[in-house]
Amino acid sequence: MQAQLTALLPALRRFAWSLTQSVHDADDLLQATVERLLSKGVPENVDLSRWAFTVCRNLWIDEYRARKIRKTVDVDPEVFESGQVxxxxxxxxxxxxxxxxxxxxxxxxxxxxxxxxxxxxxxxxxxxxxxxxxxxxxxxxxxxxxxxxxxxxxxxx
CATH class of the missing domain: 1.10.10.10 (Winged helix-like DNA-binding domain superfamily/Winged helix DNA-binding domain)
Structure with a gap:
């Protein structure tokens, strides 16, 4: 599971960023997702990838509801830096x-x-x-x- 999870991290991070639209919030969400996956495990007969994205989305929904205000999420364009242009x-x-x-x-x-x-x-x-x-x-x-x-x-x- 650890090797599969490691391979899944970049895609999970992109997904977390797409939900939060903030590099820092995405990193926090990714960390919470990985922590939850490692502590609670994955149900039997469930694909790790599907479960990881579901956990990530559900954690974000919980966070979103707790904040009550979506406008506090800032955009950090450093994710899109791609060299000299x-x-x-x-x-x-x-x-x-x-x-x-x-x-x-x-x-x-x-x-x-x-x-x-x-x-x-x-x-x-x-x-x-x-x-x-x-x-x-x-x-x-x-x-x-x-x-x-x-x-x-x-x-x-």
Whole structure:
């Protein structure tokens, strides 16, 4: 399990970041997820990957509810640093990223989770459906609504 969990850490960290939209909160969420997995274990006949993403999502929901205010999550663009680029282009890209992430904060949680898993994690609809334990049609519907709402928010803002 330890080797599988180690291999899963980068994907879990990206998923945690997609939920929190903060490097520091994502690291805390990742640590809490790994701690929970190691202390509570994984149920029999359950894929570690699916269980880890479920635990991560549920821990974030608990944290989100405890905070009561989603606006306190800050964006830290250091995750996106990729080397040398044109300064103007980099600033423009960061501004666009901030606009998208601000708009994503206004999406309902179910739409936000599906959009993050598909767009950021690159999971297939089938994998997202399995992860969230919902039908594939529901994933497609939530994703469609999330994309429409995101486009609407970006056009308005």
């Amino acid at each position: 044109d300064g103007e282009r980099e600033v423009h890209g960061k501004l666009q990223l901030n606009q998208v992430m601000t708009a994503m904060k206004n999406l309902p949680e179910d739409q936000h989770a599906v959009l993050s898993m598909v767009a950021i994690q690159g999971l297939s609809y089938k994998d997202v459906a399995a992860e969230l334990e919902i039908p594939v049609g529901t994933v497609m519907s939530r994703l469609s609504r999330a994309r429409c709402k995101l486009a609407e928010l970006l056009a308005a803002g």
